[in-house]
Structure formats: structure tokens, C-alpha cells
Amino acid sequence: MPAIIEVQNVFKQFGDGVIAVNDVSLSVEEGEFVTLLGPSGCGKTTMLRLVAGFESPERGKILLGGEDVTESPPYSRAVNMVFQDYALFPHMTVFENVAYGLKVSGVPKAEIGPAVDRALRTVEMQTQGDRQPHELSGGMRQRIALARALVREPRVLLLDEPLAALDANLRDQMRVELKHLHDRLGLTFLMVTHDQTEALVMADRVVLMNNGKIAQEGTPTDIYEHPQSTYVANFIGASNLMQGSVVDGSGDMVTISTGGGQLKASGSVAMHKALQGNVMVCVRPEKVHLLTNGQDAGDMNAIGGTVEELLFHGSSVRIKVNLDSGEPFLVDMQMKAPTASSGLPERGAQVRVAFTPENTSMFPAEASR
Amino acid sequence: MNADTTHGNILIANAIKDRRESSLEKISNRFGGGLLTSMSMCVLAFLYLPITVLIAFSFNDSRILSLPWRGFTWRWYEALFANADLQQAIWNSIYVGLIATLITVIIGVPAAFALDRYNFPGKTLFRRFVLLPIALPGIITGVAMLNMFSTLGINLSLETVIMGHATALVSVVATQVFARLQRINRSMEEASADLGAKPWQTFWYVTLPNIRSAIVGSALLAFTLSFDEIPVTFFLIGRENTLPMYIYSTLRRGITPEINAVGTLIILASLGLIILSVWLLHDDRKKR
């Protein structure tokens, strides 16, 4: 079965010379929730617009359901989009907005009413039919935009930063609601966002982009636990990065020599020996234990340092440690007991940061994708 | 920090603030404000006095346009309605105005779209040419078109006047529609296309309703301006007269109160059209 969206070697350049999408290929399976993630200017919005038909690529192809739509205008593609600013028609009522797609396709009047009603029910706005867009709040407008896109029962729904204009509380709520909507309807969702939390929470698969290229794609867990470059490690979550060179290794354990001493990390020797040595070892702050000088490290790697600062984050505390080698190191500790009695170290205390080799990931140091 | 220090700090701060607006400044501010107000009222009076005089004297029962007031009369208005030449001139002006306005819309709306959305070679030049008639004294436009018509061997008539007016007034419609187009949310049109509307459907159902009041408002404006147009008309007119040309030729013979009467009627009609047009052009802001 062909993927429902296939982007093949697409290259898009704008008039001022900016290359927005640089030879990118992507495929989305039917029913998936895929997020295009990245900072502004990375090309994610252009990718979405290429799939929707608002831009055409200089090179490459776009296929929807196996059909080449590269040269098709937006109104003949079976995808619908929810715009970042919702783009509701100000001179029409909510009902007319949602009915619009059906009207211009020539659907008979008798069928439009029930279809609109169904769509409004899906987003729980069935009582708002007679109101004007400017009378509605941001959250309500977003639902109408969703209903308007869904009423035509597209196979693919495109979402352009749908939560960006909402305030924080509403955003949290809508994240979950959108995910539930996806699961319920069984449609394919392709969403653009710059917010990594959104991507991690909502998506089945995350595609992280940088400078017009795909930096890494995979499930949220994959991307989080196994970043393959400095860029990915830094974009998603916080990370501790240590640079070093491969010294020795056996099985899936490798010994790395870094500024702070020797570490054991997980990874295949063959892969990294080929690079003549320079690698980055990455470990997430929440996977790090804080040991006093007396405690036994066991199998874990342990590096000495001094506590510089403690930052209270509510459910966790982020401890900044200055390693003996001079580099900074972050440790996140969940507060399972009240803060006062949890035995946090004081500033200036001598500690050791410890982590198991399984909790590391390793990638070539030069990879700056 | 105790209460005394705080209190002292506040006093010092207030003293510093007062120094910025010394009593001399306070007086000059109020004086300045009053001066400005009276000046502005004078400007308004200056602007409206002659118009008031014109209207008033159209009712004065005297051949001569001067004081003292001789009594209220309708006779100048009655004379107007008996004047066949005048009536013909009015019809001509209406005819010219309507056709010229129609042309300005047919040319001006696409021009506004082109300037707002397209990039094409010669765009800057095109923009300059479109704006030219409004920036230049009308007489130049009139002269230039006269030269062309005579070169092409076209006789002067009301139709040449129509073309002259249309050329001079295209920019009125183009600028207003352009301004409105700039304010339209572009993603609205993309949404329409995304939902399956072909380009003409997007234009008809989405774009047009949002620029309609700009088109109508500027068309009304163009009509009013055409009705009053002199410099271009002067050079392009044939044997028929438009209203302003009729008044102009009457003026050359001498001033009569009938002119005041015509003037009053014109003022009232123009005012009505202008107010309507402005109301339309300012409309829709709340719906954005």
C-alpha cells in the first residue's frame, strides 16, 4: 500500500535566493500523526505548503495517495489545512464558514446542513452556527477552523502551528484534545510546530528539520532517547554533551577518553572507530545521579565537580554542577519528598555526577545537521 | 528603609517633577492650547464662510451679489428649472460621470490587484504612470490627451471627455482598492482555495465581499470628481457642455445669482455623495 503522502527529493527556493527546502524526502503512512518540528526558517512551513499546493517545488515530486499532484492547484488536492491564524471568513457566519467547502464543490443544499452540523458536533461547537467569527474567542475560532477543514472528510489534515495563538492553559488542553480527535477519526495528521513539547506529546512520529533538511526523524521516544547529532540533542530537551575520542571497546560498550577522564558509553566500536575518534556523548539531566564523594559509583561513570546553583522548577530541581574540568553539567532531580527534607546538596558542595553507560547516546562530533 | 526616608524620597521626587513643569510653562501650555483652538476654529470658519455666503445669497432677492439683504426668494431656483441649456449640461455631466466612473472601476480594480499581488517587469513604471494624473495639474493631462486625439484625427466630443475623465480618475479607485487589498488577510484566500474553490469562486465569494465597499466608495468619489472636473474637460470638450463648463462660460459673461443657486444644489448633492462614500470607505474595520 503506498504511503498516503510521499515527498520525493523536493527542492524549493524563493526569489530572494533563500533555499527553504533542500532535497527533502518524506513519507507519511495513512492514519499517522506526523509532526514537522524545528525553529523558524528551518523549512517546515514550506514543506506543509508544498503538500497543500500553495507553493510548487523547483525539483522533485509530491504524491498524494499514489497520485502525482506536484502541478495540481490546492483546490484539486484532497487535503485540507487549518491555518495558524485560522483564516475564518469575517463576512460569513460560523455555519457559512464551515459550509463553504461543500458549497463550492457543488454539494446539494439538502446535504450541506447535516454535514455542517456533524462537523460542528465533532468540535463541540454545534450551538454557534449563527455567530460571526469576530464574536468568538481564539479557542472557539480554532475549533471552527478545524470543523471547516474536517467537513469535507479529507484523508489528510494539515495543521500549521494550530496552538501557537492560544494561551498556555488552553494550549495544554487542546494538545490532548487534538490527539484524541486524531485517534477517533482515524485521519492522517501532518502538523507543523516549533514547540517540542507539542511534538512529543501529540505525534506518532517526529520529523525534526534544520536549514531545509531533515535532521532526524523517529518516534518521540526515539528522538528523545537517541539523538543522532548535537543539533537534535540540543533542540529536544536539555542535554549534557561531552566531547571525546574512542579509545577501546567490546560488544556494545565503548570507552571514550574525554577532558574529564574516561567514560564507558553504549555504541558500536566499528561505527565510531571509522571516524578516527571524535565523538559526542550525550546524557539527559534526569538520568544523572548525584553522589557524594564517599558513595560508591558501582557500574556508573562518575565525574567530580562542585555544585554551582540550584534552580527550583516546581516538580523538579535542576542542579548546575561545575565539573573539575571546568565544563558545566546539569542534573535534574524529581522531588519525590518535600524539598526541605530531600537532602539536596548545598552550593559549593563537592559532588560526583554519575550515569550508566546505557543512558548515553553517542554520535559523531562534526554532525551539525 | 523606614517611613521617614521613604517620605523624604517622595518629596524629593515630587519636587523634581514640579521643576519640569514650571508655572511659566503651565501658563504657556494653557495659553498655547487656547490659541490653537481659536486658530483652528478660524481655519474652519475661513473654509466654510464662502460656502455659507454662496448658499445664503442664492436666496437673496437682488440681482447684485452684495449686502444689504433684500429678502428671501426662490426665483433663482425657478429660473434654473426653466433653463434648458443648463439642464442639458447637467444631463451631459451625469452621462459623462457614469460612463467614466464605470471605466475607472473596470480599469482601476485590476490595476489595484496587479500592484498588490503581482511582480512584473515595469511594475514601478506602471505605478508611476497610474499615479501621475492625480499628482499633476489637470491641465497637463488635458493637453496631452488633446494632442493625441488630434494626432489620431479623433473629433472632440463628450466621448473624448469621458476618456479624459477616466484617465484622470483611475488612480482614485486604484489607490482606495489597493489600500483595502493590503488590509485583507491573504490566508483567507488560501483557505478558500484549500477548501476547493477555484480562482473565480475565491474572488467572488471571499475577495469581492471584502473589497466591495472600497470599490463603491471610491466609485462614488470618482463620480463626484468627474461631475466637477474642469481642467481636463476644458481641452477635450466638443460642442456639448458639461455642467462645470456651462458655469464657467456663464461666469465669463458676468456673475448672476442663478450661479449661486446651481452652486448650492451642487454643494448639497456632492456633500451627500461624499459623506456616503466616506462612510463606505471607513466601514468594515470592526470585522477584521
Place this chain on the structure above:
Amino acid sequence: MRLATRRKLLQASVLSAPLLWTFLFLFLPYMILTTYSFYEKKFPTFVPAFQFGNYYQLISDPQYYQVIFRSGWIGGLTAICALLLAYPFCYFLVFVVKSARVRLALYMAVIIPLWVSYLLRAYTWKTILGYEGILNSFLVWAGFLSEPTDIFIYNKFSMVLTLTYIFIPFTVMPIYTSLEKIPRNLIEASKDLGAGSFLTFLKVTLPLSMPGVIAGMTFTFCLTSGDFLAPFLVGGPDGFLIANVMITQFGAALNWPLGSALSIIMLIVVLTIISLSDRFQRAGRLDLG
């Protein structure tokens, strides 16, 4: 059909009418005008030629260059008078008037006369200032004069007065727009830093409103010096400006080449002034992107 080609075709069809019209009625006439300006006057009319005689005549013959200077002079005076009246009014509207409704109403009150018969507005001054006019009869009736005087009309004073009256809205519009655009917090910042009202005006408001002032004065100057009606109605012996000369050349004198040359000179001067003042940013009214 390719998407890009489809778009281009649509663009071309939309552009066709305006482009054609602009070419036929704007570009072509100016080209013809330029051509005519090189023709030669030969009794009874004129013949095709390529010579600069007309331009030379306009510059060297006092009959003509005096008219050109007079037009510029009147234009300049009018622009200044209009500025002196318009600026305080605009300042008043933007900074003294508190209610947005009142501000809009007063602004409209100044702009509306612009579209109410230009001919009539010029003509009313003739009736007011004339020998048998309203001002005179009022002064006689009130006892200030024993008999009517003709100093009010048919001179430069009446011309400038009438022209100022007609063209003040052109000065008001750009100045109002540029004053309105000044962010209020700049003025507050200036006062906060210790400058009084007058100093704030001098150092902050005035410089920032300059683009509007220049635009307004430019428009007024250009339109005034090209006017023929006011000079005709109230100008008297002095009332012969460029536009009046042009009317004669295209009328009785049948000297179209000279008239065309004069038009071209006017065109160049006006275009130069406008593009110079363009540098200082168009203030609102004529923005086409």
C-alpha cells in the same frame, strides 16, 4: 497545465486592461506631447520639425519666463500660507482634541470641501472680494469705508487667498497623517526626560512631521502653480499663469508646439519636485506600494 504557468496566465489577463489603458492614454499622449514640443510654428498653424526653438523661446522671451516665475512665486506663497494655517490646525486635531469622533468629524470638515465644486469655491471669492461684492458692501454699510474699494481683488493678494482656500486640504492631509503617526510614547519620553512642551515640539514633533509637511507643500505648490481658474477669476492683470498661457497657445494662438513645450517643462518640474519629496516618504494619501 503547470501550476506556475496557470498563475502567470491569470496575472496576464488581469493586467491586460489596465496596462493597455495606461499605454494608450497615459504613455502615448505624453510621447506625442513631447514630439509636438519640437514642432515649429508656421502660419497659420504648425509643422513637424525637430528643433528646440520653443524651449528657447520660453526661457528667453520675458513674456514667457516672467509667467513661469510668477507661477512659481504664487505657488510658493500659497504653499507657505497654506502651511501656516494647516499645521496648527492639524496639531490641534492630533494633540489637543481628545475624542476620536470629534477628530474625525473635524478632519472630514476640512477634506470635504475638496470635493465640492472647485469652480464654485474659486468663484465665491470673486463675489466676496469684488467691487460690488459682499466684503465691500459690508464695510460700506458698517461705516469703515465711504465707498467700495478695489484693493481686494484682481491682484496677487486675491489670487493667493483664493488658491490657499482651494488647496488647503491638500496641505492638511499629509501633515495630519504624519502627525498622527508619531508614537505618543516618544512625546511622553521627551517630557519624562525633562523637556517642556515647546522644546518637545521643536525637537521631537516637528522633525518627525517633516515628511508630511514636505509632501503637503509639494502638492500645494505643484497644483497651485498649474492652476488657471483662480488667476482667471480673481487675478486681474497679474492673473496670467502658466496654465493660462497654455490655454491661449492651444486656443486662439494656435501655437500647439509652444503650448506642448510649456507642458513638458511643467511636467518635468513637477516630476522632479515630487520625486525629491518622495525621498521624505509619501505621507498616506498616495500610497500604492
